[in-house]
Amino acid sequence: MEYKFTIIVPVYNEIESLPRLFKYLGDYLKKASKKSCVLLVDDGSSDGSANEIEKFCLDTPDFKCLIFDKNYGKGAALKAAFDHTETPLLGYLDADLQTHPEDFELLFPYIQEFGLVTGWRKNRKDTLVKRISSKTGNAVRIFFTKDNIHDTGCPLKILYTEDAKRIPLFKGLQRFLPAMILLQDKPIKEVVINHYPREAGTSKYNFKNRFLGPLVDCFAYVWIKKSYIDYNLKAKHG
Structure with missing residues (x-):
């Protein structure tokens, strides 16, 4: 049976x-x-994550991986995964498991009518500082993008692979x-989903990359929006 969905x-x-992530997935x-498979992208980890991922994927059906030579950032990791996905649909999940893969099932019923379905962590289980910085960064992003999404940072999303491949790479x-x-x-x-506290590892986010970083990135988005060209074919022969 062919895969239909890549996580x-x-x-x-x-x-x-990683042990908990592998088990949950x-x-x-x-x-x-x-019918689903998993594509793990190691973004230049320095703690041994890449070796564990490679070993697990070589020994486990339905799991594949991409290993970066250095740290490029989450945007690059996602774009590389989009470019290497072959299934009609793809989803996105963070390794910290503050969202669970089972909740993709809450998003699937809507994907035929929408280009993207995203989770909304309405009841956050984060620290106060993390919630405030996320809320501030979200407000700044909405001001620039007008997407009116409550929780764009939610890592649980589903979209069509052909649409994802059209997204340009930018920080x-x-x-x-x-x-x-x-x-x-x-x-x-947007669909309301569950949110869970982090049980292992440490968060990579702080006020700088939850507010200042998004603010700078918004200017990049504004330029891309003005320059973005998309097309649809009327016909194709041969």
Whole structure:
């Protein structure tokens, strides 16, 4: 049976989270409503994550990986995964498991009507500082993009692979996936999902990369929006 859905997981220094991640993903693949595989992308980890990922993928069916030679950032990890995905649909999940793969099942019912379906972590399990910085960064992003998404940082998303491949590579790409799908004239949908506290490893986010980083990236998005060209074929022969 052909795979229909690829779960993309960017990884950066998550050695402590990997055993739990592998188990959760493996358990979900056994019961997923669509035949699914996993594509792990190690973004230049320095803690041994890359070796563990390679070893696991070589020994485990339905798991594949991309290993970067150095740290390029989550946007680059996602774009590389988009470019190497062969299934009609793809999803995105963070390695810290603050969202669970089972909740893709909450998004699937809407994907036929929308270009992108994203989770909304309405009841966050983060620290106060993380919630405030996320809320501030989100407000700044909405001001520039007008996508009106409550929780664009939610890593649980589903979109069509052909649309994902049309998204250009730029720093902070992960923050603008809904906006980039809107540029393709496709509607987007938010669905309330569960959010869980981090159980292993340490967060890579702080005020600088949750507010200042997104602010700078918004200017890149504004330029891309003005320059973005998309096309659809009327016919193809031969």
